[in-house]
Amino acid sequence: MSTTSTVTAHETSGSIKVKAEEKQEQTEYKYAHLLPTFPKDEHYPPLEPFEHVDPGHRALQHPNPRQFLENAKVSQLTPPAGEEIRGVNLATLTNDERDELALEVAKRKVLVLRDQQDFIERGPDFWLEWGRHFGRLHIHPTSGHPDGYPHLHLVYRDKHSTFNYEHSDRTIATSWHSDVSYERQPPGLTTLFLVAAPETGGDTVFTSQVTTLRRLSPDFVAFLRTLRATHSAHEQAEFSRAGNRGGVVRREPVVHEHPVIRRHPVTGEEALYVNRQFTRRIVGFKKEESDAILNFLYDHIDRSIDSQVRTHWEPYTVVLWDNRVTAHSAILDFTEEGAVRHGIRITPQAERPIPANPDLKLN
Template sequence: MSTTATVTSPVSEREQLSLHATAVSEEKKPEEEYRYKHLLPHFSEDHYPPLEPFEHVDPAFRALKLANPRAFLDSARSVSEITPHLGTEVRGVNLARLDSSGRDQLALEVARRGLVVFRDQQEFIDNGPDFYLEWGRHFGRLHIHPTSGHPKGYPQLHLVYRDASTSFNFERDDSITTILWHSDVSYELQPPGLTTFFLLTAPPSGGDTLFTSQVAALKKLSSQFVAFLKTLKAVHSGVEQANFSRAGRRGGTVRREPVENVHPVVRKHPVTGEEALYVNRQFTRRIVGLKREESDAILNLLYDHIDKSADVQARAKWEPYTVVLWDNRITAHSANVDFRHLPYARHGARITPQAERPIPALEGLDLSA
């Protein structure tokens, strides 16, 4: 890895501003120092070589061998389904205190439910970035995002940040909606599996994260069409995201050259065996072997299906000290920037372990381009 001079964080001149989610007052008041100032976005000019393949063993496999693979929930005050297809909300379990076996069980629960929302996790959030890295490494190799901001000295932590006048997110301003379904960095050869995300600052309302079950979405399609989809593979690309930053937006940094990789249109979860759609508007570009019009017709049909299937979607609302975990292999999600016209900040951190290369639902599918 070669390193060049580090640039100053684009938010350094704003660090004396209060980033609490409160309305901007017309009166001058003493401002408190921001509690999570050390986790504000920093954009270094470090450069990284291409990612190397690695062997991933999902910790959920260990939980499958336990007599009670949900024992980590025994102390919960409440465990409730958010929707039948997707999502569970848990209160009374302290994630920061889970031992190795508890984390294995958590991985299995997230694989089965797709999305698990934990409330009252102040200890987890306040444990800080060294703890975040230790937590994430239990679930896989930590991904370093090629373009996003990170806390200074912690490139493995992906940050989202927007306030009344600034955004360091990958957003499309020329759309009538802020909703853009995606699976995180699906352009990587080995995209993420279990992912952890939490907000440090949130608007008083809005800024929710939307999720959809790619398992349930697949099951809604006809068996004949699904059989055809299983024969297909698609290119996922990070080029647009890199060009967005090269144009001077989001901090203007590209630390690793963008890649494109081929993944099955329908993938199989290695632990549960469930099959799921694996395409998304943000990063999927074309179906290999089809003519442009054919590829566009199929992908647009699937994108529209994902967009409109509200009956397999769930919404995570950001109460204070909420930690959300999801499985990127079987879900898609979107931020909801419905607060962008208001003077509030939304500042979050994502811990993103990579998993295996997507396994085709059709055994023997050739994933070469």
């Protein structure tokens, strides 16, 4: 794994000299075949609904649902969420052990697995097979992907450019979100690893949306259970259409309603399900009313220090998290150093969010 590479995804400088240097760097970079591409002729139809069966359900029937951790060293990262695990090789887990892993992710929200060189070096075809065990793989409508592998989402920034969904007009770069929450069936168990990372900085921070919800007063939570909110892909699509990221939109943007509080299909836990990046409006409320509720919740999430897990990207680290019950953000504290941060995300979709209030109807 590279920690100090200085490569670029494609030629962005007007300088011939810089372009030549970039081309040489790409040739020498071990993971150049995983750099983001943005084919202009790549388009996909709208996503169709599908039935999702969470693999964690199967693990509930196992005599020991944590059998896969029998010879591992497991350290709790914080009481609300997070475990660091050493001694488990993700690449060799059986299907039953993958189911147990899914249940552990659902319960602990974030798993940080160290020493996963075997998993990372197996390459794209294996990563796709891995992801399909947990759900239908998502093709991101605007992000870069490795050539020939549209189901692999890339996070990428180098000294010349960024291909992430970033905005530079805020005083704080932290941007809490749940991945592509605008989809009718957003992701569940998600896998991310970095193949190039800054020597320092570039961590990822997670917050438990189960815990952020529990911090609220019971009467307010009861009120939130009655609410639906829209999540929109339009702003992200327009960001790309404006020439940012890679300038492509592979699938037309959508807007979907989700419950403000959702219930996890395996654990039954309730979690707050709004995020500043994609949530837009409380359904049925006037703009000022909606803004007041959502901005309070966004600020509450922003300040959720006592619900958070911060992951430092040691070489050959793989992080798994449940997008249904967490929010996360990259920490962009390395950008002035010009370092490379190059990650691969495997993003299986899950069920349509289940309202905590069974009487809540979604359009």
